[in-house]
Amino acid sequence: MSDTKFTPRVFSGIQPTNHLQLGNYLGAVKRFVEMQNSGVETIYCIVDLHAITVWQDPADLTHATRELAASYIASGLDPAKSILFNQSQVAEHAQLGWIFNCVARMGWMNRMTQFKDKAGKDREKASVGLFSYPTLMAADILLYHTTHVPVGEDQKQHLELTRDIAMKFNNDFGVDFFPLTEPVIEGVATRIMSLRDGTKKMSKSDPSDMSRINMTDDADTIAKKIRKAKTDPDPLPEALEGLDDRPEARNLVNIYAALAEKPAEDVIAEFAGQQFGTFKPALAELAVEKLAPISSEMDRLMQDPAEIDRILAQGAARAREIAAPILAKTYEIIGMVR
Numbered sequence: 001m002s003d004t005k006f007t008p009r010v011f012s013g014i015q016p017t018n019h020l021q022l023g024n025y026l027g028a029v030k031r032f033v034e035m036q037n038s039g040v041e042t043i044y045c046i047v048d049l050h051a052i053t054v055w056q057d058p059a060d061l062t063h064a065t066r067e068l069a070a071s072y073i074a075s076g077l078d079p080a081k082s083i084l085f086n087q088s089q090v091a092e093h094a095q096l097g098w099i100f101n102c103v104a105r106m107g108w109m110n111r112m113t114q115f116k117d118k119a120g121k122d123r124e125k126a127s128v129g130l131f132s133y134p135t136l137m138a139a140d141i142l143l144y145h146t147t148h149v150p151v152g153e154d155q156k157q158h159l160e161l162t163r164d165i166a167m168k169f170n171n172d173f174g175v176d177f178f179p180l181t182e183p184v185i186e187g188v189a190t191r192i193m194s195l196r197d198g199t200k201k202m203s204k205s206d207p208s209d210m211s212r213i214n215m216t217d218d219a220d221t222i223a224k225k226i227r228k229a230k231t232d233p234d235p236l237p238e239a240l241e242g243l244d245d246r247p248e249a250r251n252l253v254n255i256y257a258a259l260a261e262k263p264a265e266d267v268i269a270e271f272a273g274q275q276f277g278t279f280k281p282a283l284a285e286l287a288v289e290k291l292a293p294i295s296s297e298m299d300r301l302m303q304d305p306a307e308i309d310r311i312l313a314q315g316a317a318r319a320r321e322i323a324a325p326i327l328a329k330t331y332e333i334i335g336m337v338r
């Protein structure tokens with residue numbers, strides 16, 4: 001149930017690491033645009049403080065931040081309609097993040113699967129920031145009294161933690177101050193899988209570039225990656241259930257459906273009985289048709305980094321107007337002398 005005391009407000013963010021990949025686009029950015037165009041207030045962040053939880057070369061971080069801003073805008077986010085900014089320009093994120101470090105419990109944090117996945121076997125060498133990442137994410141969201149967060153499936157656990165933090169803060173201080181934010185995880189693209197392994201999610205940091213489609217890939221590269229995507233020898237089935245044990249085939253059908261903005265059932269109805277030799281070229285053609293205009297607009301925007309920086313600074317000023325009073329009230333509730 002959504003928290004009706006709070007005015008609907010959408011917030012989400014993406015890390016400026018490597019290049020935006022198709023999973024980020026279909027699972028997140030495309031849905032950010034839909035929400036923006038539905039008329040609700042929307043705030044979209046480039047979460048650079050999250051990015052540095054693993055090592056980032058400074059020049060690469062700067063470039064990735066601008067490139068992600070360009071991807072947002074090229075995909076249809078309009079700085080006049082949505083607030084677009086990078087997290088480190090609004091210091092309140094880190095300030096509320098600290099408070100939430102003191103609200104969240106070690107037991108809760110120890111259950112976060114993303115830390116386990118990202119830290120891998122060498123946990124002792126992971127940064128403290130990587131471990132406390134979800135409290136900063138809770139701060140990103142609650143700093144704006146966000147009611148809805150569009151994200152991919154992998155972020156579900158972090159959204160549950162955000163609700164636990166809000167609830168504990170409200171209970172501890174006897175207030176009804178932070179909303180219980182709803183994750184919005186909907187559609188066919190909530191978990192786009194690797195093109196090389198249908199059991200692993202598509203990810204920016206997968207060592208194999210062939211596992212993903214980057215939003216910066218040109219038409220030939222997109223077509224090649226789809227042609228080489230792992231599949232099985234069977235034709236596409238007559239009904240969607242026929243894909244239950246075929247993760248790679250299911251993934252390609254989902255990608256087609258998300259790009260074509262159709263239910264997966266319609267894609268199956270269209271391609272039932274066809275071999276991948278027919279389906280893959282059709283998917284490649286569709287992907288190029290949808291993605292090429294975005295990547296060429298990104299190229300154009302990246303010619304003028306000063307303009308991107310100006311948009312982010314302006315967005316940050318607007319974000320601060322919302323964030324500062326919420327942080328000030330948080331300090332007051334806690335009893336900090338101002």
Ligand code: AQP
Nearest residue numbers: 014015023024027028151152190191192202203204205
């Ligand atoms: N494969 C995916 N399918 C659907 N949605 C996805 N998202 C990520 N991968 C998929 C969604 O994209 C948003 C931003 O993700 P992020 O960059 O902040 O962090 P991430 O989830 O860790 O993304 P990556 O691509 O996997 O990056 P790396 O490799 O750097 O960790 C989120 O809404 C996420 O759900």
